Amino acid sequence: MTARVGLVGARGHVGTELLQLLAGHDGLTVAFASSRQKQGQALRDVDARLPDIAYSLVEPGDIAAHPCDAYVLALPNGLAAPFVRAIDAAQPGAVVLDLSADHRFDDGWAYGLPEHHRDALRGATRIANPGCYATALQLALSPLVPHLDGPAHGFGVSGYSGAGTTKSDKNDPERLRDNFIAYTLTGHVHEREVSRHLTHPVRFLPSVAGYFRGIHMVCAARLAAPTDTDTVTGWLRAAYDAEPFVDVTGAPPEVKDVRDTPRAAVGGVSVGQDGRDVAVVSCLDNLLKGAASQAVQNLNLALGLDETRGLQMALPGERLVAGH
Numbered sequence: 001m002t003a004r005v006g007l008v009g010a011r012g013h014v015g016t017e018l019l020q021l022l023a024g025h026d027g028l029t030v031a032f033a034s035s036r037q038k039q040g041q042a043l044r045d046v047d048a049r050l051p052d053i054a055y056s057l058v059e060p061g062d063i064a065a066h067p068c069d070a071y072v073l074a075l076p077n078g079l080a081a082p083f084v085r086a087i088d089a090a091q092p093g094a095v096v097l098d099l100s101a102d103h104r105f106d107d108g109w110a111y112g113l114p115e116h117h118r119d120a121l122r123g124a125t126r127i128a129n130p131g132c133y134a135t136a137l138q139l140a141l142s143p144l145v146p147h148l149d150g151p152a153h154g155f156g157v158s159g160y161s162g163a164g165t166t167k168s169d170k171n172d173p174e175r176l177r178d179n180f181i182a183y184t185l186t187g188h189v190h191e192r193e194v195s196r197h198l199t200h201p202v203r204f205l206p207s208v209a210g211y212f213r214g215i216h217m218v219c220a221a222r223l224a225a226p227t228d229t230d231t232v233t234g235w236l237r238a239a240y241d242a243e244p245f246v247d248v249t250g251a252p253p254e255v256k257d258v259r260d261t262p263r264a265a266v267g268g269v270s271v272g273q274d275g276r277d278v279a280v281v282s283c284l285d286n287l288l289k290g291a292a293s294q295a296v297q298n299l300n301l302a303l304g305l306d307e308t309r310g311l312q313m314a315l316p317g318e319r320l321v322a323g324h
Contacts (some may be wrong), residue, residue: 002026002027002028002029002302003027003028003029003069003070003299004028004029004031004035004067004068004069004070005022005028005029005030005031005068005069005070005071005072005299006030006031006032006033006058006066006068006070006072007019007022007030007032007033007034007070007071007074008034008058008071008072008073008074008075008083009034009035009053009073009074009075009076009099010033010034010035010038010074010162011035011037011038011286012074013037013161013164013287014074014099014287014291015033015035015074016046017287017288017291017292017293018072018074018291018292018296019033019043019046019047019050019258020046020047020297021292021293021296021308021310021311022050022296023046023047023049023050023256024049024310024312025130025296025309025310026309026310027029027300027303027305027309028070028296028299028303028310029051029170030043030050030051031066031067031068032053032056032058032066032068032149033053033055033056033251034055034056034057034058035055035056035057036057037151038055038115038151038196039054039055039056040054040055041054041055042055043055051159053087060082060085060086061086063083063086063087063091063279064086064089064091066092066154067090067091067094068091068094069094069095069303070089070094070095070096070097070299070302071083071091071095071096072097072099072295072299073077073096073097073099074099074100075099075100075299076100076128077100077101077102077189078100078102079100079102080098080100080102080103081102084096084098084126086128086236090130093125093231094125095123095124095126095127095299095302095303096126096127097112097127097129097295097302098126098127098128098129098149099127099129099194099291099295101131101189102128103126103128104128104130104131104134104193104196104197105192105193105196106128106212108126109126109127109128110124110126110127110128110295111127111128111130111197112127112128112129112130112297112298113130113135113138113197113294114245114294114298114301114307115139115239115240115243115245115246115324116138116142116197118301118307121229121298121301121302122301122302122304123301123302123304124298124301124302125240125302127298127302129291129294129295129298130197130259130294131189131290132158132162132199132215132284132286132287132289132290132291133154133156133188133190133204133206133215133217133286134155134190134193134194135264135284135289135290135294136156136215136217136264136282136283136284136290137154137156137190137194137204137217137219137282138194138197138198138283139222139240139264139266139282140154140217140219140266140280140281140282141154141198141202141219141221141280142198142239143196143236143238143239143240144200144221144223144232144235144280145198145200145258147223147224147225147227147235148200148221148223148224149222149223149224149276150201150220150221150222151200151201151203151221152200152201152202152203152220152221153203153204153205153219153220153264154202154203154204154205154217154218154219154220155205155218155220156204156205156206156207156215156216156217156218156256157180157206157207157208157209157215157216157217158206158207158208158209158214158215158286159208159209159211159214159215159255159286160172160173160176160208160209160210160211160212161212161213161214161220161286161287162208162213162215162286162290163208164289165199169181170183170208170319171185171208171231173210176208176209176210177210178210179209179210180207180208180209181207181208182205182206182207182275183206183207183208184206185205185206188204188206190204190206191203191204195257207224213241213259213260213285213286213287214255214256214258214259214283214284214285214286215255215282215283215284215285215286215290216254216281216283217281217282217283218279218280218281219279219280219281220277220278220279221278222276222277223271223275223276223277223278224276225275225276226274226275226276227271227275227276227278228271228275229269229270229271232269232271232278232280233248233250233267233269236248236266236267236269236280239267242269244307244308245262245263245264245289245293245297245308245311246263246264246265246266247263247264247266247267248266248267249265249266249267249268250267250268251267251268252267252281253265253266253267253268253281253282253283254283255283257283258283258284258285258289259285260285260288261285261288261289262285262288262293262296262311263284263289264278264282264283264284264289264293265282265283265284266279266280266281266282267280267281268280287311293311296310296311297311
């Protein structure tokens with residue numbers, strides 16, 4: 001028996017990725033995909049394995065007519081609440097997974113970073129998927145937090161798919177050609193998100209670059225006591241060697257190592273001469289481990305399926321991405 005999944009807000013890059021993952025998942029099937037802009041277009045234009053249905057327009061009041069085991073909300077920040085209320089009323093036992101930031105600060109929702117919150121995600125019915133930058137930051141910093149003295153800092157670079165499909169300077173390939181754009185250098189939502197979930201202060205400085213997908217994050221911090229590279233790498237290995245989607249590397253990972261995969265890579269540890277300044281690099285695909293494949297991990301856990309089910313990915317280059 002397969003679980004029925006409804007996708008609200010299926011137009012963008014992440015929605016397209018999620019539809020492809022669901023097309024290859026033998027335990028989940030797409031019940032509907034809602035998109036105002038794509039209404040009437042065939043889902044099979046995204047992937048021939050998808051059901052023979054078209055994108056529809058599903059508003060909150062229509063939820064009762066679309067019963068599902070799980071609903072994924074892929075909406076801009078601030079728009080989830082009416083859908084959550086409608087699902088509560090019509091399908092109160094269904095899983096709701098919110099890809100926006102609306103519920104990442106709500107203790108009533110399970111926070112969807114499986115490597116750190118797996119037990120809370122098993123059987124959960126309300127899941128807040130983490131941000132892409134926030135995932136990269138937390139994977140790098142969490143094993144170090146008990147050993148830190150003072151705030152940690154992260155400098156992150158994202159491919160321009162992270163800026164979405166609405167045209168702006170941050171997703172304009174011509175503007176970004178041979179260029180970087182820094183933005184939201186104080187008070188970024190992912191800075192607040194990570195500081196909250198690590199219970200440790202983190203400063204975050206984001207930029208966008210002229211490649212399409214992937215996040216490269218360099219984290220720097222001060223250790224409370226002198227140590228060495230092998231010890232810090234050991235902290236990472238103790239945290240992640242048993243994890244199905246996190247690789248710990250000796251050399252600094254690169255975006256190309258994880259692009260088009262559901263995996264993150266963390267490593268390249270460097271410790272300063274006094275043994276207290278430390279830097280760690282993490283990389284992931286912002287559309288997959290930073291969004292869609294992490295959502296599938298969370299749906300699997302919530303619905304009692306194997307966490308890795310449906311995430312045996314196609315080879316790089318075989319995936320279709322909206323607008324790319």
